[in-house]
Amino acid sequence: MIRSGGLVAFPTETVYGLGANGLDAEACAKIYETKGRPSDNPLILHVADYAMAKQAAAEITPMAERVLAAFAPGPVTVILPKRDEVPSKVTGGLATVGIRMPDNDVARALIRAAGTPIAAPSANRSGRPSPTTAAAVFADMDGKIPLILDGGPCRFGVESTIVDCTGERAEILRPGAVTREMLAEVLGELAPPLVFREDEAPRAPGMKYVHYAPLAPLTLIDAPRGKIGAAFRAAVREATAEGKCPGVIVSKETAEEIESLVPPEHIAVTGSAGDLSAMAANLYEALRSFDDKAATVLFAETVEEAGLGVAVMNRLKKAAGGRIRFYN
């Protein structure tokens, strides 16, 4: 299907991808159409090995070389100058291309069998939470694509770290499971964390769009440890008094504190408090779990913005459209 210009959804260690032959502009056009994705938002190319990376990138810079040696295959994408063979449809007109070597046997077997780099954004409809199970892909893509490869739930659950390796210092364009700390260990100093400004064109074009949004509006609840339960009780009581039906996305510990206020089907537990890996792996499924429920507003617990917590908070803030309530 990939070789004949079709679309195939497949698992990776981060999220499910919606794949097409990355060197075939017409095939890639189908990705944009199927997702409802804006055409200026570039795709990343998934490769099985270095040889294939060189089919897409004009140069593997020494910086990229170090990142790949340390973390590939794995949840990282390097931005490099593109080769002419990569259609500008794939890169949204940019002179660079994102390259990623997924650490997932099904993904690697698919890329090898196709014999071409596979362009793949997350396999969700544009604006929706990324899919981390085949069932979530099915929910968004039923009737639109001919095939989903089911590789079970994704291990990391947040999309790859994107590192721009074309400049003087490496720059993280999107945080992920390969953290700033991990990158600094192999690269030394990195460019300072990106601050997104309304009046500037974003460096990773995709970062400007509404993302990961659940169907009911989401607000984040930020409170010091020890006061989280009380903060959730206050938020839930207030929403209920306003005639709303709240759903919550919380740690196991917080869930125990609000059991009497929220029906069990409106509580999505992401794992133990402070377990960032579990939070990352379960976040998108938790957001999607409310798709077919009666909750009209959602509240989610925040995590500390360090290590993997940076990626988790990045996705949570986007899902919430920036709405955060602070309790002291």
Ligand code: TXA
């Ligand atoms: O983990 C992942 O990266 C998943 C799986 C399927 O591999 N893919 C994924 O793709 O998250 P997507 O399309 O949802 O996100 C790719 C991001 C977008 O924000 C896009 O703007 C950015 O990468 N991007 C792609 N090419 C770029 C380039 N040449 N320069 C800057 N940003 C780029």
Ligand code: MG
């Ligand atoms: Mg995406």
